[in-house]
Amino acid sequence: MAADSPATSTRTPPILTSEGRAWLQARHDRITSRLARIEDELGNERSQQLISEQQQLVEQVEALTHVLRDAVAPRELSDDPSIVEVGDEVEVAFSDGSTETFLIVHPVEAGMDERRTSMDAPLAAAVLGRRPGDRVTVTSPAGAYSCTLLRRSRLD
Structure with a gap:
């Protein structure tokens, strides 16, 4: 679903405390860092395990990015x-x-x-x-x- 679709625009944004936002941002940063290392490794080795991990991390980064972008504080x-x-x-x-x-x-x-x-x-x-x-x-x-x-x- 596109980020600007009508279904997305009418949903209630996630509510995050300031501590929760910081915790999720740190998690996002750790996953992004690991993703960068995997992409470097994929330049040398194309194992199915690395490809699967890369796909999972990309999905996690996308989900966290959306939550952090859309979230509001109480x-x-x-x-x-x-x-x-x-x-x-x-x-x-x-x-x-x-x-x-x-x-x-x-x-x-x-x-x-x-x-x-x-x-x-x-x-x-x-x-x-x-x-x-x-x-x-x-x-x-x-x-x-x-x-x-x-x-x-x-x-x-």
Whole structure:
């Protein structure tokens, strides 16, 4: 699909925290560097393994380039301070009295550290659009459970 096609222009841009953008940029740079080394090696040797790796890296660079180009920071969005949105840090309480604090992020940023949770994860999906004080039911592969949204705050 072309970058300027109507389907692309109407999609919501990925939301990346500033830390996430830096992490993805560093990943992009590492992959680009490895790709350059492979292209040099291909001048000397045309192994199927190098060709396959080159193709995979080209796809990864293209995907990361699109995400980095199109991404917006949470602070660039109109924020409704009363509801949970992507880019928010949230705290939830479980029925056993434990609490968990996590940052809801775009899936591409979720692997960055233990604190980040993909917006597609069951817990994050359950609290998106909800307000502090709301009790939500989370449907996960391990079964359904409930929690209460204690707070949300917008990060950059």
